[in-house]
Every structure is written in C-alpha cells, then in structure tokens.
Amino acid sequence: MHPGKLIVGKASKTRSMIIVGTGGILAFGAIGIWSGNEKFYRQFLSPFFASMDPEVSHRAAVFVAKHHLLKNRKYSDPQILKTRIGSLNLPNPVGMAAGFDKSAECMSGLARMGFGWIEIGSVTPLPQDGNPKPRVFRLQEDSAIINRYGFNNEGHRQVHERVLEFKTKYPSVIVGVNLGANKTSTDRIQDYCEGVKVFSDVADYLVINISSPNTPNLRELQQGDNLSDLLQRVIKVRNSQSRLVPLFLKVAPDLSEGDMKSICNCVSRKETRVDGLIVSNTTTSREILKTESNVKLEPGGLSGAPLENISTELVAKFYKELQGDIPIIGVGGVCDGAGAFRKITAGASAIQLYTALAFSGPGIVDRIKTELSTVLRSNGFDSIEDAVGSSPRKEADKK
Known part of the structure; x- marks a missing residue:
C-alpha cells in the first residue's frame, strides 16, 4: 500500500473516532439534561459547565428551558x-x-x-446591553456566583409581547x-412608573427592583425620602390602571438596622404601602466566602449558598418589625428543603431560587419541594401558612 494512502486512511479513521466520540459525549450530556437527574447533573454536567464561560452556560440553560429539552415530570405538588x-x-x-429569564x-x-x-426581568423601558463582558463569575468552592450584568434585557415592548403571548x-x-431603570435614565423613578403602566395588563405582580448593586447609585432609592417619593409615584400610577396588580419591593441584604426599620416604616404607611417585600437581592460582601481565588475580588453582586444565613436573618428582622403584616418572599442561598423551611419559619410566605439551579440542575426544584413537604409534616405543620414566622414566635414563647 502506498504510504500516502496509509496516512490518509489513518487520518480518516481518527476524524471518524473524534466525530463519534464527540457525538457520544453530546448525546450523553443531552440525555442527562433531558432527564433532569440531579446526581447526573452534579457529577457530569456541572463540572463541564464550570469549565465554560458562566454567561455562555447561562445562555445554554435558557436555551434548554426555552426549547423544552427536558422530559415531562411525573411529580405532582402535594396539597x-x-x-x-x-x-x-x-x-x-x-x-x-428574577435574573435567569431576563427577557421572558x-x-x-x-x-x-x-x-x-x-x-422575569429585570426589564427596563429601553433595551440595553448591560455592563461590559466578562461580567459573570463562578465560585465553585462556595457554590456561588458573582454577577454584574447591569440589567441587560430587550426592553418593555419586546418583553410585554412575550408575557402577553404566554399568559x-x-x-x-x-x-x-x-422592573428596573435604564442606566442612562435622567428620571429613574419615571422608568419604574412606565414599567407599571406597560405591564399592568399582563403581570400577576410587579416588582420595584431598587437593590441591584450593578447600576450605579440605584440603591440610593432605598433610602428615606427617595423611597417615599418612589413608592408614592409608582403606587399612584398602579392605582390609575384598570387592573390593580400587586406591587412588591425588592431590597438589598446590605442594610443597616436603621435602613431596615426606615424601609419598614415607609412600606407600612397607607400612601406608600406595598403588597409584599422580596428579601433579598445579591450582596456586595465578600467576607462570607471560603475561596482564596482572586475571582472574589470582582465587583458585582454575590449570590448562592454563602448568602443563605444573611438573607434568612434579614427575613426574620423584617417579619418581626412588620409583625407579619406584609408578606415576605425569601431569596438567597436556598439549595434544599431545609433551607426553604428556615426561610419560611423566619417569616417568608414563599421562597425563590436561581443560583442553586446553576449548580444542581433542574432536578433541584422537585427535590426541594419533596424535602420541604417532609420537614413540614415532621414539624407538625399542615400547611406553609401555618409555618410562616413560627421560629420568631417560638423564640418569643421561650422568653
């Protein structure tokens, strides 16, 4: 046989092996994604995604959800x-x-x-690209993420069309x-008012997000007269709509005791009363991290497991200060049923997650629900509502 033919033959076989091998790996991964198996995700897919650019990984997850590349679940929510x-x-x-499906x-x-x-969201009146890349960073050791996306989204008009079609x-x-405000806006409060006008006909509730650390000076709207002015204006607009949608306020975890009490005082007044609080957004703190990597020095908001205790303690403080009068949604570090239960007993009527999905995959949702229903029953509760705020009450009973 001619040496040239031998080389070509070997090269052809090598290409075939690479194609078959790559196809096998992709098929293996696709089956794992489709099945939603959490163990498979943690052992095989999570390390693979960890090697990717985190923003590319995020977009891949949105693609999987968008195109229904997961098998139908058999889980049925218990009563x-x-x-x-x-x-x-x-x-x-x-x-x-919010933060996963930014543009619905x-x-x-x-x-x-x-x-x-x-x-969904955060959504701003005008489409915006957000902050320069790279802007998302994984901290594998801490099961945490730092992001400084900066409200990248496709704007009110496009998102409204999608929500309307879905609903x-x-x-x-x-x-x-x-709802968010555009970075270059000269009147950020007006941006929130516009959001209330646009989405009141399709949303089941609206969130005034003034707690992102990734839009310069946005968190100043949480303070004193700024918050009062903001809420008066958006509530006035909400009340002028034909459909009165519940209005929630999302706050930061990096609040002083005085800031927390000031917010409670504001949201409790008739003219600035909200229908719920979301506690909390990402943190700018880095003291809670174990990793020694310089990645932790990247500016942005930290989410994930390290935030759990901070956010749960803040839920308890808001619940105590408000005396359970305004519903609280607990967010930050929820990765299992026990963590969800802690937030509920601290005072949250419901919980949200995002970062845990990146580390554990879609199977985590049903696992948390299974574990939560078990821990509720084992603690003698017949419903979520019975458990809300039970920890503070128990502590008060001890005194």
Missing part, C-alpha cells in the same frame, strides 16, 4: 405546599427568581421544571415582572 402571597394563589412556594424567553420551560411561580396560553401560571 401541603399550596400557599398564598397576599391575593396570589400558588401551587407551591418555590419560585424562579423561557417561561413555559421554567413552569415545566415545577416552579410554583416565575419572575394567553397559560393563564394559570403566576408570572411576576421585575
């Missing part, structure tokens, strides 16, 4: 998990937090994962719209 946030009836208390691309896929409710097809799925 004990049904609950309420004010006027909203939820099949279960586990919600998808994959709501149906998220509903298929088993979330009891979905929050027309799936009217029973609870969808909240998290």
Whole structure:
C-alpha cells in the first residue's frame, strides 16, 4: 500500500473516532439534561459547565428551558405546599427568581421544571446591553456566583409581547415582572412608573427592583425620602390602571438596622404601602466566602449558598418589625428543603431560587419541594401558612 494512502486512511479513521466520540459525549450530556437527574447533573454536567464561560452556560440553560429539552415530570405538588402571597394563589412556594429569564424567553420551560411561580426581568423601558463582558463569575468552592450584568434585557415592548403571548396560553401560571431603570435614565423613578403602566395588563405582580448593586447609585432609592417619593409615584400610577396588580419591593441584604426599620416604616404607611417585600437581592460582601481565588475580588453582586444565613436573618428582622403584616418572599442561598423551611419559619410566605439551579440542575426544584413537604409534616405543620414566622414566635414563647 502506498504510504500516502496509509496516512490518509489513518487520518480518516481518527476524524471518524473524534466525530463519534464527540457525538457520544453530546448525546450523553443531552440525555442527562433531558432527564433532569440531579446526581447526573452534579457529577457530569456541572463540572463541564464550570469549565465554560458562566454567561455562555447561562445562555445554554435558557436555551434548554426555552426549547423544552427536558422530559415531562411525573411529580405532582402535594396539597401541603399550596400557599398564598397576599391575593396570589400558588401551587407551591418555590419560585424562579428574577435574573435567569431576563427577557421572558423561557417561561413555559421554567413552569415545566415545577416552579410554583416565575419572575422575569429585570426589564427596563429601553433595551440595553448591560455592563461590559466578562461580567459573570463562578465560585465553585462556595457554590456561588458573582454577577454584574447591569440589567441587560430587550426592553418593555419586546418583553410585554412575550408575557402577553404566554399568559394567553397559560393563564394559570403566576408570572411576576421585575422592573428596573435604564442606566442612562435622567428620571429613574419615571422608568419604574412606565414599567407599571406597560405591564399592568399582563403581570400577576410587579416588582420595584431598587437593590441591584450593578447600576450605579440605584440603591440610593432605598433610602428615606427617595423611597417615599418612589413608592408614592409608582403606587399612584398602579392605582390609575384598570387592573390593580400587586406591587412588591425588592431590597438589598446590605442594610443597616436603621435602613431596615426606615424601609419598614415607609412600606407600612397607607400612601406608600406595598403588597409584599422580596428579601433579598445579591450582596456586595465578600467576607462570607471560603475561596482564596482572586475571582472574589470582582465587583458585582454575590449570590448562592454563602448568602443563605444573611438573607434568612434579614427575613426574620423584617417579619418581626412588620409583625407579619406584609408578606415576605425569601431569596438567597436556598439549595434544599431545609433551607426553604428556615426561610419560611423566619417569616417568608414563599421562597425563590436561581443560583442553586446553576449548580444542581433542574432536578433541584422537585427535590426541594419533596424535602420541604417532609420537614413540614415532621414539624407538625399542615400547611406553609401555618409555618410562616413560627421560629420568631417560638423564640418569643421561650422568653
């Protein structure tokens, strides 16, 4: 045989082996994604995604949800998990937090994962690209993420069309719209007012997000007269709509005791009263991290497991200060049923997650619900509502 033919033959076989091997790996991964198996995800897919650019990984997850590349679940929510946030009836208390589906691309896929409710956004009046890349960083050792996306989204008009189309097809799925302000806006409060006008006809609830650390000076709207002015204006606009949608306020975890009490005082007054608080957004703190990597020095908001205790303690403080008068949604570090239970007993009527999904995959949703229903029963509760704020009450009984 001619040496040239031998070389060509070997090269052809090598290419074939690479194609077959790559195809096998992709098929193996696709089956794992489709099955939603959490063990498979943690052992095989999570390390693979960890080697990718985190933002590319995020977009891949949105693509999977958008195109329904997960098999139909057999899990059925037990009666004990049904609950309420004010006027909203939820099949279960586990919600998808804002930040994952920024432009309302994959709501149906998220509903298929088993979330009891979905929050999209943050959405700004005008489309914006957000901050320069890279802007998302994984801290594998801490099961945490730092992001400084900066409200990248496709804007009110495009997102409204998608939410309207989705709600027309799936009217029973609870969808909240998290509202933000454009970075270059000269009147950020007006941006929130515009969001209330645009989405009041399609959203089940609206969130005033003034707690992102990734838009310069945005958190100043949480303070004193700024917050009072903001809430008076958006509530006035909300009340002028033909459909009165519940209005929630999302706060930061990096609040002083005085800031927390000031917010409680404001949201309790008649003219600035909100229908719920989301506690909390990402943190700028880095002291809670174990990793020695310089990645932790990247500016942005930290989410994930390290935030759990901080956010749960803040839920308890808000619940105590408000005396349970305004519903609280607990967010930050929820990665299992025990963590969800801690937030509920601290005072949360429901919980949301996002970062845990990146580390454990879609199977985590049903696992949390299974574990939560078990821990509720084992502690003698017949419903979520019975458990809300029970830890503070028990502590008070001891005194």
